[in-house]
Amino acid sequence: MKTAPTSAPTSAPTLAPPRPPSAAPRGGLIAARTELASKIYGHAGTEVRALDGVTVNIAAGEFTAIMGPSGSGKSTLMHCLAGLDTLSSGRAFIGDVDLGKLSDKQLTKVRREQIGFIFQAYNLLPTLSARENITLPMDLAGRKPDKQWLHTVINTVGLGQRLKHRPSELSGGQQQRVAVARALAGRPQVIFADEPTGNLDSRSGGEILEFMRNAVRNLGQTIVMVTHDPVAASYADSVLFLNDGRIVDRIVAPTATSVLDRMKAFGD
Numbered sequence: 001m002k003t004a005p006t007s008a009p010t011s012a013p014t015l016a017p018p019r020p021p022s023a024a025p026r027g028g029l030i031a032a033r034t035e036l037a038s039k040i041y042g043h044a045g046t047e048v049r050a051l052d053g054v055t056v057n058i059a060a061g062e063f064t065a066i067m068g069p070s071g072s073g074k075s076t077l078m079h080c081l082a083g084l085d086t087l088s089s090g091r092a093f094i095g096d097v098d099l100g101k102l103s104d105k106q107l108t109k110v111r112r113e114q115i116g117f118i119f120q121a122y123n124l125l126p127t128l129s130a131r132e133n134i135t136l137p138m139d140l141a142g143r144k145p146d147k148q149w150l151h152t153v154i155n156t157v158g159l160g161q162r163l164k165h166r167p168s169e170l171s172g173g174q175q176q177r178v179a180v181a182r183a184l185a186g187r188p189q190v191i192f193a194d195e196p197t198g199n200l201d202s203r204s205g206g207e208i209l210e211f212m213r214n215a216v217r218n219l220g221q222t223i224v225m226v227t228h229d230p231v232a233a234s235y236a237d238s239v240l241f242l243n244d245g246r247i248v249d250r251i252v253a254p255t256a257t258s259v260l261d262r263m264k265a266f267g268d
Contacts, residue, residue, distance in 0.1 A: 052245035068242035116183030173204030
């Protein structure tokens with residue numbers, strides 16, 4: 001059993017317990033990928049190359065963390081994979097769909113129907129109940145939720161007694177549970193999470209990460225998480241490390257210690 005280091009900040013989630021074998025299907029399927037992806041901001045003389053020829057495969061049914069120093073390109077990679085930003089060159093795919101070939105309308109549909117999002121800010125509508133916030137994306141798309149799946153998702157994140165409450169009546173951890181359930185409810189092909197525990201205390205953060213890992217292990221979901229926290233990364237199946245816009249390493253079955261040691265090497 002892992003133990004938390006005494007020097008860990010109080011805001012960090014508790015260390016992940018040992019990882020049992022995943023029940024998620026892993027038959028070599030790819031949920032998202034890039035081919036020679038580059039992203040350049042600015043113009044000649046002042047340009048910044050946020051991504052520099054990145055080719056990466058995100059395995060279906062796995063929990064992948066993306067880490068790197070500030071400015072390494074980790075958030076840019078996630079945004080381009082999720083269709084929130086466009087590449088300067090190269091290609092990004094969700095499944096077999098080439099995002100660069102889609103119109104704005106088609107891209108919006110892909111984001112709505114095939115991608116789920118979890119952000120550091122919970123992004124809940126204050127006038128809606130927890131249940132209404134969970135089903136909002138499907139309601140906007142004119143789709144009826146699968147009642148059995150919705151029940152499974154709500155049970156997975158432990159919201160059964162809070163569905164009628166509005167966000168102001170929920171703690172930060174409970175609000176992020178709603179956000180996790182909202183991302184899961186539409187059964188997307190992949191969920192992208194950007195620092196999902198950044199606003200939470202250690203206990204709430206650990207609970208959210210455990211819910212996310214259970215969604216992968218028990219529900220077959222695919223999750224990609226950007227984080228700066230080695231403890232949060234220890235909940236993932238693997239960690240990709242970026243530096244200067246390039247992927248420089250990957251750790252399988254990470255621990256907080258192995259991730260921290262790798263991050264320290266960026267300073268060498």
